[in-house]
Amino acid sequence: xxxxxxxxxxxxxxxxxxxxxxxxxxxxxxxxxxxxxxxxxxxxxxxxxxxxxxxxxxxxxxxxxxxxxxxxxxxxxxxxxxxxxxxxxxxxxxxxxxxxxxxxxxxxxxxxxxxxxxxxxx
Numbered sequence: 602x603x604x605x606x607x608x609x610x611x612x613x614x615x616x617x618x619x620x621x622x623x624x625x626x627x628x629x630x631x632x633x634x635x636x637x638x639x640x641x642x643x644x645x646x647x648x649x650x651x652x653x654x655x656x657x658x659x660x661x662x663x664x665x666x667x668x669x670x671x672x673x674x675x676x677x678x679x680x681x682x683x684x685x686x687x688x689x690x691x692x693x694x695x696x697x698x699x700x701x702x703x704x705x706x707x708x709x710x711x712x713x714x715x716x717x718x719x720x721x722x723x
Contacts, residue, residue: 603630605637612645613720614638619653622661631668638672644679648716651695652686662694670702681707682716 603626606615614637638645656662669681681704685691692709699707710716 605633607637607640609640611720612642614641614645614647616647616649618649618651621655621657622664627664634672635675638676643677646680646682646720647678648682648684648713648720650684650713651691652684652688654691656691656694659694662698666695666698666702666704669699670704673704678706680720682719683707683709684713684716685709686711
C-alpha cells in the first residue's frame, strides 16, 4: 500500500509505503507523488515511512531510489527523510541503491518523531 498526505503549512509531503511494492502500480504512484508534490513550495521535505515495508528483492530498493532520483530532478526537494524503524535490511538496501543514484539530501531515522525533529531543524 502507498499513501500520500500533504501538509502545506509545514511544506512536507508524507509518503507511507507498507507491505510489498506493487510494480504494476508504480506509474500510478509516481503520478500521485508528482500531483501531491506540485501542491508544495520549493525545498519541501519528504518524510517517507518504510517501517512496515517488505522488500521482495533488491530490485524494490533500486526502483524506489530511481523514482526518488527522478522526483529530485523534477522538483526542488529540501530534505528526504526515510523512517525505517528497526528494519536493518531496509536501511542497508536503501543506503546502497540511493548512494548509487547519487541522492545526497537523504537521512534515515527510526521513528516519525525523529523525522519531524529533523524537519524542524531546518
